[in-house]
Amino acid sequence: GAVVSQHPSWVICKSGTSVKIECRSLDFQATTMFWYRQFPKQSLMLMATSNEGSKATYEQGVEKDKFLINHASLTLSTLTVTSAHPEDSSFYICSARGDRDFYEQYFGPGTRLTVT
């Protein structure tokens, strides 16, 4: 149980375009989803926290108008990178937390974004 999927697993886009990444909890209801970014040889940095049906909470330094997060249902959250630039190239990982175990997060497999 507790499987989280992400789609796509990798994407290449041109500078200036937008990219949407989906995060789904497959066998449980995720009341909270988290979005992380990981640059090469660095650790995961939390970008934002989203709760179903409400606005996402962004970490300091993360532009909310550039990284749009929608958590429309208990099994789906999306991250849209708008007007992507090469410096946005990174590994984006989502995680989901259910309402039974408040401390455990289940990670998706990640999405490798390359902006050319």
Place this chain on the structure above:
Amino acid sequence: GQNIDQPTEMTATEGAIVQINCTYQTSGFNGLFWYQQHAGEAPTFLSYNVLDGLEEKGRFSSFLSRSKGYSYLLLKELQMKDSASYLCAVIADDYKLSFGAGTTVTVRA
């Protein structure tokens, strides 16, 4: 903010034991996680400690001392497939995971 420190790299021989230390200073404490992450993949859960002491799970064990703000992950009988990055992460009062920079473990034959 949260401060979590762990060594950058460690190298060990197949069959040996390696101990990865993690020290933390956080606003409150609701538990410490260890994750394994292979290159290009998402982290996978190894252990969760919220009380002091040693938790053993097969070849992997994790220890926590809350008074010292200290944890370690012990990997025994190292195998080549254990070559990976090991991430220490703490849940503080805000219930968010804060990660250390990760320790890259290289297992040599």
